[in-house]
Amino acid sequence: MKNSRVTIKDIAKELGLSVSTVSRALKDHPDISVETKKAVVELSQRLKYKPNMMALSLKNSRSNIVGVIIPELVHYFFSSVISGIQEVADKHKMRVIVQQSNESFEQEGEALDAFSDGWIDGLIVSISKETSTYEHFDELQAKGIPIVFFDRPIEQDNVDSVVFDDYKGAYDAVEYLLKIGRRSIAHFAGPASTHVGRERLRGYKKALQDNGIPFSEDLVLYADSFEKGGAGVEALVAKGIEFDAIFTCNDFTAMGVLKALKREGILVPDQVAVVGFGDEDIARMVEPPLTTVRQPGREMGRVAMQTLIDKIDKVPTKERVHTLEASIIVRETT
Amino acid sequence: MKNSRVTIKDIAKELGLSVSTVSRALKDHPDISVETKKAVVELSQRLKYKPNMMALSLKNSRSNIVGVIIPELVHYFFSSVISGIQEVADKHKMRVIVQQSNESFEQEGEALDAFSDGWIDGLIVSISKETSTYEHFDELQAKGIPIVFFDRPIEQDNVDSVVFDDYKGAYDAVEYLLKIGRRSIAHFAGPASTHVGRERLRGYKKALQDNGIPFSEDLVLYADSFEKGGAGVEALVAKGIEFDAIFTCNDFTAMGVLKALKREGILVPDQVAVVGFGDEDIARMVEPPLTTVRQPGREMGRVAMQTLIDKIDKVPTKERVHTLEASIIVRETT
């Protein structure tokens, strides 16, 4: 009952044929007679024959498995991306193995190690917040395993990546706030070590500058979680810094901000407008619904996977950096 | 540059040894001389030798890969479970491949098909809402591939499963509502086709009964999403049905309820108390924070994976159904 797997050999024996004939018949090889083909196909279906992945992989030295390394699965954005990756993978009969770095440089290395046996056909990565050196990717690269980065690419040339136009997304968000009359806009920023953290800050600054609003260090602070968002508001209030809007680097931070604002008795959006980033599930569910910048994660996953497949199949690729639009979704916090 | 994989053969040639000797040296076989061992180990490290997974899998007919089929990854609960699964998998150097059914019976079948090549060592499944027949699992079972169900097991004996005590969770939630003085408690239920849907309803009814509160059909309706939660409240109000509490089958539904209540000008918790189920991320972030029933998803994933590994390794297993506690988390909506 255990090793009840049907192999090409079983069906060859049953039919009095050689394995090669069966193999060819199954692949619809032109050299095989119609009758033989029919017999083989018929029997193989009856026996529910399924080719052995591992044997195929060994033979072709191609596993049809790609690896994915992300910071945390438990995030609407990342799980959307995975869904997009899966969608394209399924179409190509490829499998996806996901490993989490939990935002830790060390765990990222371990995940990479797990893949470095070189049995995956390709890798899709979004680096951890801690990651600032990139040698650990070299080994894979050297082995000729294609890598595509998304959302948080490494700072290096010659890498393929799929990113959002975080700069423009942030610029638009801030410009929108200015348009509705806000003048003292705070930015709760992500870590400067990440591409997205820097780009969003850059967009924020540029929008201010283009609109003749002076930049103030006091209005920018690092806060990229629910808890830090709340603490940020309290810090601002405690220091007596005036502000009439807060633009956060992600929606969870915005949630913390909303909550702290309420605690402080500050009205949203009357006194302070809030704009998040990410359009998490939660954004439309909270009360009031959060204005935020939408990042189509699923789309990003699709593009990343397609790019990777093209690299695996050596399809001549045009661009190395794919930039996806991020667009502002106006709801009731502004 | 392409096929730069180092094999056992390369290091054998380099050292003028046979592959078998190298293989044994690498496995620390007692028959091998210390010097040979040292030389082999040293060179293999220098060459960054990594055994070829596929060859090993083929030889041992064990891939060290397990499959997981879940309804939707984009859910805090399911992604927590996956994290738990991964955690245990990593410890055992096993890999996890996740497929989504998107709550569709058909896609569940396709996912299963993808695994039915029989190259996975085991399978962990939570069935889709649509699934009510279970023949599609038979093929895998027949092949002797162990399956462990979680959260939503199939209605069948002889299956291993990990579930929450949904009955008790619901019972406790309702009893708590009664204790704080609520008498007209509505239940926004999940689909009757799912184990959890039925169990939670059962717990709801029993708690009422044990406390001498008559059960009313009017107070139970099917609503298991953000949108349906809102619609449910409106339906209740439109029909003029009195209620002073709502117990929902999940947190998203509760979010919809909260929002609709606010729209209707009904105060929470003064006029109506709300209890969710799941303790999603969102529950503690909303304002007011949601009272809910916590289901430790990560723990569930850990137990499921450990159970599966035991089955794969033929460890004599005691119980077939593992039941995890679900406990009420009181916050500000009650």
Place this chain on the structure above:
DNA sequence: TTGTATGCGTTATCAG
């Protein structure tokens, strides 16, 4: 049109 031999990377068996 079909069969034979070989190899993919590894380990286990059996000889030296």
Place this chain on the structure above:
DNA sequence: CTGATAACGCATACAA
């Protein structure tokens, strides 16, 4: 202590 060989399941160059 070490080496040659077969086998895992499949595909393919080469024979027949």
